[in-house]
Amino acid sequence: MIKIRNKCKIYQYCFEAGKVSCNRKQITKSGFKTRNQAYT
Numbered sequence: 921m922i923k924i925r926n927k928c929k930i931y932q933y934c935f936e937a938g939k940v941s942c943n944r945k946q947i948t949k950s951g952f953k954t955r956n957q958a959y960t
Contacts, residue, residue, distance in 0.1 A: 921935065921936075922934070922959065923935065924955060924958050924959060925952075929953075930950055930951060930953070931950070931953070931955055931958035932948060932950035933950075933958045935947040941956070
């Protein structure tokens with residue numbers, strides 16, 4: 921599942937890639953101007 925957040929007019933997405941040695945690995949990227957750009 922992808923989570924999209926808005927922080928000070930900049931959108932960011934975050935999702936879980938899987939478990940690595942019993943910890944959850946999250947991938948985040950930010951710097952998008954619109955919600956649709958962050959989703960695609």
